[in-house]
Amino acid sequence: MLYPLKFKPILKEKIWGGNKLKCKYKGDLSQKQIGESWEISGVEGDISIVQNGALAGKTLNQLISEFKTELVGETVFEKFNGEFPILIKFIEAQENLSVQLHPSDTLAKKRHNSFGKTEMWYITEAESNAELIVGFKESITIDRYKDILAKGQLEDVLNKIKVEEGEVFFIKPGLVHAIGAGVTLAEIQQTSDVTYRLYDWLRVDKQGRSRELHTDLALDAIDFQVNSDYKIEYDSIFNSKVSLVDSPYFKTNFLEINQRITLDYSSVDSFVIYMNVGTQIAELTHDKNLFVLFPMETILLPACIKKIEFKSSGTKLLEISI
Structure with a gap:
């Protein structure tokens, strides 16, 4: 559900x-x-x-x-x-x-x-x-x-x-x-x-x-x-995660997307939050359902969901987990 x-x-x-x-x-x-x-x-x-x-x-x-x-x-x-x-x-x-x-x-x-x-x-x-x-x-x-x-x-x-x-x-x-x-x-x-x-x-x-x-x-x-x-300090790499913070309280990665990518969370025992900090929309697909993430919008991926796709023509995301 x-x-x-x-x-x-x-x-x-x-x-x-x-x-x-x-x-x-x-x-x-x-x-x-x-x-x-x-x-x-x-x-x-x-x-x-x-x-x-x-x-x-x-x-x-x-x-x-x-x-x-x-x-x-x-x-x-x-x-x-x-x-x-x-x-x-x-x-x-x-x-x-x-x-x-x-x-x-x-x-x-x-x-x-x-x-x-x-x-x-x-x-x-x-x-x-x-x-x-x-x-x-x-x-x-x-x-x-x-x-x-x-x-x-x-x-x-x-x-x-x-x-x-x-x-x-x-x-x-x-x-x-x-x-x-x-x-x-x-x-x-x-x-x-x-x-x-x-x-x-x-x-x-x-x-x-x-x-x-x-x-x-x-x-x-x-x-x-x-x-x-x-x-x-960090360097952005298109369509690849870049670690910003890895602390006991939260982990945050930066992800700049300009194509369709698949993200696998099989080894992650946590919810994942995405914040769209760019200027373009990002399309998230799970189980054939599409979710649109607008600039300055946030979405939470429950821990039981282990694979999604993102597509964008060039936006920036923060990926947050515990």
Whole structure:
């Protein structure tokens, strides 16, 4: 009964969001400044709902409960006790996101009874001179950090880098970071919504209120050392998978397609997710059924499906599994 599954995007209003995602998904017209589209989510309160086929209307949790290992794979089901382990998003930043970081699994479990958050970004669009913040310019001590905050000088020590379409970044827990204005990206992360906000550019909401900062919580979660391993270098090879991330939390491959190819998952004990991060459609065929994956669209291949075909005249996919 299982087949490649599309889910209804969950659109999130953000103070820094824009209109691209809203226009793409024809969201609620009353919503403004859409910053995130949660493509596949097992986060409590934001559980994804199937959009296509005979299972339309069922939640992701209902599918896991009903199909278990057929949906997610035996190893994944046992390891995560029936919880869906990753959260898939598209993000559009019309303005800078807050400067933030995420706690480790250990800290998040202790404080929030949650997973920590390891994540990766694939840049789908970047305006001229668009930037990311990743870590500090130089290693600092916790005492110097406190002094910098007290003097309002955090911006001066942040490491800012210009970005372009197609670049990939791996964001570990503890790494201070922010997505800059003019960046649209695909994000793969652990199933967690725990974020510590350090700085929010002195902005306020419509009621004149500043957003909450998590200064004290963040102190023992921050990595104060300079990091240089956050950018993933890779070369695209048409119609062949290229590994981007191979971590304990998720595996992501890049696949650029300009013909018909067959993919075999006989040795993979996991669901597989595809995100179309290119500009052309991709046609997925399974059991003689055709599924069209449009740009900035996501589809989940259940673990019990072991062979599919993809066809495209030239698009780019992220292939994600556990």
